[in-house]
Amino acid sequence: MLYSWYIERCTLNSTNALPEKNILRLNSCLPLNTCWFLWNPETHICITSDPEKKLHMFQLKTPGTITKGPKFLSPTSVGANGDTTSIEQKHCFLTLLYDDLYFCTIRYVKLYNEQNLTRTISFYTLKIEGPIALAHLVILDYQGPVSFSVLDNLFMVHYQSRKVTSVFDIALNGTVHNVIHHTPILRDISIAPFNLFSKIIPSLSANLDAQIPIDLYSANWIIHLCGVVIDNSLGCSWLLCVNNMVFPKIVANHNLVVDFLLHRSSGKSVLLEYCSKLVVDSIEEVTANVDKPVNYKFDGYGLNQRLDQFAFVFKRICEVSYCGTNVTSKLLSDSDRKAPSASAPSCHCSTVKTISKGLYAGSLTFYIISQSEIYSHLFLKNQGVERLEVRKLFRSILIEYIRIFSEHDICVDHCFYEMLVNLTVRMGDYTQLSFYIQSRLLADSKATALQLLSLESIYPAAGQLGIDMLKRLNTCNSELFDALLIKGRPLEALRFARLHRSENIIDMENVRNYLDAIQEIEDYMELYCNHHFLKENSMCMESYWNSDECRKYCTEHFSDLFPST
Structure with a gap:
């Protein structure tokens, strides 16, 4: 069965067709005086104009059903002599931008208390349930015949007499005067010749x-x-x-380039390439302005400006993640957010939907840039440069990355922490490494703690920093027990095991490690207490305690020290 709607001068009719019987059946008929109408096929919205200069909205989506929406007064335009005139159908159209439907009309208005009239396009938001309001005002540069097109949520105005095009993006910031006033983000550009x-x-x-x-x-x-x-x-x-690849080449405003590409459905690869080029340009700027790497300091105005650019990119990526990701993360409002417990891990993956002014919350063309993509395009691709000043540049960018992602409650992948530790160690700046841990810039994690333990040979304090981190985590007790044994502190390891006896920290491998370390113990009372604790809490390994290996390493040694027991 086929359903259709058709509009007559006095009625709006809903019909269904029976092809096998060649019958057109009238389902419903709505009395409606209509002068002209507009139709949007994506949303099934119809706008009609009556002789009283009122506009009526209908949704013709459900077969056989006419859903009424709100009606509103037709916008007016200011004439040359100051009189208001009604708009005509040729000056109106419906368009879909960022999944929001707009009623658009060309009209002349007075802006900013000026005497001269300005040619504009007014965008009214249309909702089947809710008020209709003027949301955006696009300001045209020239007079004369114009044509419009919408490409990838960009609104384009073509001036055929001047043979130029102006490009508008209503998702980007404009001047707010009750409504958002937009000027072109690109003006006087031309369609590429072909x-x-x-x-x-x-x-x-x-x-x-x-x-x-x-x-x-x-x-x-x-x-x-x-x-x-x-x-x-x-x-x-x-x-x-x-062609999104052209935009970064013709626009010098870094923030505008980032926001523009984030709103384009095919802008992901272009944005990643743009950020990669930003890294290359930063490296060239650093190396070109440094004569003696030993005396290099990251405090130049140009380089600080570069850091601000990276910070803006990271901030926008975080905000897009808030908009686009709500599957694996839990949405919490600021009022409902609770403080983490002492036993909770220090990395929180909760997501708070906070939209920046520069990003349009209604857009569904947002794409998510993963942290692995950032790592490969911004950092890994340019790791071959070994100069000290370049290492410091990467370290500063990494710090900005970690800081911004942490501020947005997004877990930072361990690869970034690992790179930050490696860069700091390669520069020999161990004091700064300790500061990163104390200030919690380096989040506590098992992987980071083990990395610190591996650095003990070149930075002795790193071993203790790693052990302290494992203790704070309170979820890696087996690794902490092993670390204490490796560092030659078996008594401390056994004391730790006694405090956590319910967690069964000691297994077969740990017992063997303990037996190797126990030979060095000279505090006999501690040895006596811990030996009995170990034996009592390892009954599941009774066969091992009775084996020749255990007798060789521990039992005979213990009997020699305490023959009466």
Whole structure:
């Protein structure tokens, strides 16, 4: 069964067709005086205008059902003599931007208390349930005939007389005057020139292999809102598309480039490449301005400006993660967020939906940039440079990365902590490494603690820092027991095991490690107490205690020390 709706001058009708019977049946009929109407197929929304200059909204989605929405007064435009005039159908259209439907109209208004009239496009949000309000005002630069197209949530205004295009993005910040006023993020740009093979249209040239350049913004062009261009004279059509790779080359504003690419559905690879180039440029700037690496200090204005650029990128990536990820993370409001318990790990993966001014919360074109992608494109790709100043540059970028992700309650992957520790050790800045741990810039984790233990040979204090971190974690007791034994502190290891006897820290391998270390103990009373504790809490390994290996390493040694027992 086929359902359809059609609009007459006095009614809005819902019908269903029975093809096998060649019957068109009327389901419902709504009395409605209609002068003109607009239709959006994606949302099934219809806007009609009546003789009283009122606009009515209907949703024609459910078969056989007409859903009424709110009605509102038709916007007006200011004439040259100051009179207000009603808008016409040719000045109105419906468009979908960031999954929000807008009623748009071209009209003249007075802005900022100016006497002159400004040509604008007003965007009214349309919701089937809720008020209709003016949300955005796009300010046009020129007069004359214009055409519009929407590509990847970008609103484009084509001035065919001037043969230029202005690009607007309503997701980016504008000037707020009750509504958001937008100026072009790109103005006076042109559609890229292209050629047409004459064999497609033989009348263009006698040489069928010739490529004929096409006259851009031709008077014969009809540009549709969906980005389709039809040339009436040639009988051809084209589809406009956005080349995101060009944007970073023609826009110098770093923040604008990042925000723009984050809102494009295909901007992920371009943004990662842009960030990778930012790292390369930073390395070149550092090495070009340093004569003596030993005296290098990361305090130049240009380099601090570079750090601000990286900080902005990391901040935006975190905010996009808040918008796009809510599956594996728990959404908490600021009022519901609880302080972590003492036993909880120091890395929290809760997500709070906090949207920055520069990001549009309604956008569903957000993509998530994983931390592994950041690691490979920003850090790993450029790790071959061994100069001291470059290492300090990477360390400063890493600190910004960890700081911003921690501020947004996003767990930082261990690879970043590992790189920060390695860079600091390679620079010999051990005091700074201790500061990172004490200030909790380096989050407590098993992997970081084991990395610190492995550095004890070149930085003796790192071993104790690793042990302290394992103690704070309170979830790696077996590893802590082994670490104490390896450091030649068996009594401390056994005391720790006695405090955590319910966790069965001691297993077969630990017992053997203990037996190797017990030979060095000279405190006989401690040895006596801990030996009995170990034997009593390892009854499951009774066969091992009776073995020749145990008798060789421990039992005979214990009997020699305490023959009466």
